[in-house]
Ligand code: AMP
């Protein structure tokens with residue numbers, strides 16, 4: 117059963133666990149083409165190369181007048197207006213000794229070498245046939261040069277980029293209506309625990325003694341989806357060996373990853389570990405971190421002949437049942453795993469997070485043997501406040517926090533100490 121001797125072995129360090137975990141991941145090779153507008157948070161499967169300059173030609177960055185600098189050597193020169201150029205309309209060569217009325221984004225007429233902004237001019241007579249130019253321009257002033265954003269032939273976004281709102285705009289800006297992206301990882305998600313009830317199934321007032329609502333399922337599903345996964349929600353698996361084996365077996369055939377929460381600790385009601393060992397291998401179990409010790413990684417064999425990816429194996433990750441442990445291990449371990457699985461450039465997850473040195477406006481008088489990730493929040497004085505209850509069952513701490521303090525094993529914190537702060541915004545997909 118759950119080998120008691122392994123519980124006494126020193127636990128694996130988080131960094132080693134992450135390295136091992138990532139060593140099992142080969143990026144998915146499948147790609148698909150999706151509309152650019154649908155590609156948020158997907159991962160580019162090939163370099164995106166621009167076929168044109170952006171902007172395509174020199175254009176004005178101001179409403180004003182296009183001039184030849186040589187014609188405006190002193191203030192208050194009067195120039196006749198020889199043409200009017202609006203954005204999206206062509207320009208003619210600028211006749212020497214004249215200026216062109218021009219608007220933001222309109223092409224600079226050949227021959228002009230500066231724009232004088234409207235605020236530095238006064239019309240003569242009020243009918244825009246001629247203007248006083250009140251400022252002496254310098255060559256190139258208020259001109260946005262062709263290709264100053266993107267040059268033709270440049271790699272705008274390299275393969276392995278996880279697309280953001282800004283990068284989708286950039287792709288659209290070079291005319292890409294569709295993008296080639298890595299297929300979505302197919303993830304089977306299930307929760308274990310006889311105590312679990314799905315919200316909506318039983319009203320709060322009628323919950324049986326000992327029952328709790330399944331909260332992990334909700335944040336795990338959302339986090340998976342934000343990380344670009346196709347999630348099969350397999351619900352709650354009861355605390356029974358056979359049911360657990362059956363659920364894992366079925367899920368393995370059609371998924372890249374099985375993600376479970378709960379049931380992966382050392383009690384007799386924890387059936388995940390032996391079930392995975394029966395169906396494949398358990399390669400990693402228990403990490404020296406708090407919260408999050410009962411983390412497991414392994415693989416489950418696929419039935420020969422079953423669906424896509426028949427044969428081979430399906431990755432398995434077992435997260436702890438305690439909600440905060442589940443949340444923290446997802447961010448620190450599952451996130452990099454899924455990024456690598458989608459072929460995201462390693463710089464996005466190695467190192468898995470960046471830290472900032474910030475002042476602790478709290479104390480932690482009792483050190484833990486394990487490296488600890490404390491739920492904290494930045495305060496207006498530039499320091500950090502600690503959530504009052506750091507129990508791994510108290511999910512309020514995760515909702516309240518804007519970051520984690522990465523506190524080394526055996527380290528007490530005194531008020532005023534500088535500590536390593538990880539912004540949750542960096543880890544939340
Ligand atoms: P386990 O890892 O199964 O021993 O569970 C550890 C603790 O987390 C227990 O108190 C469980 O009731 C709780 N727990 C397990 N799964 C969930 C879940 N999906 N949502 C909320 N709490 C859970």
Ligand code: MG
Pocket residue numbers: 308309310355378379385437
């Ligand atoms: Mg359980």
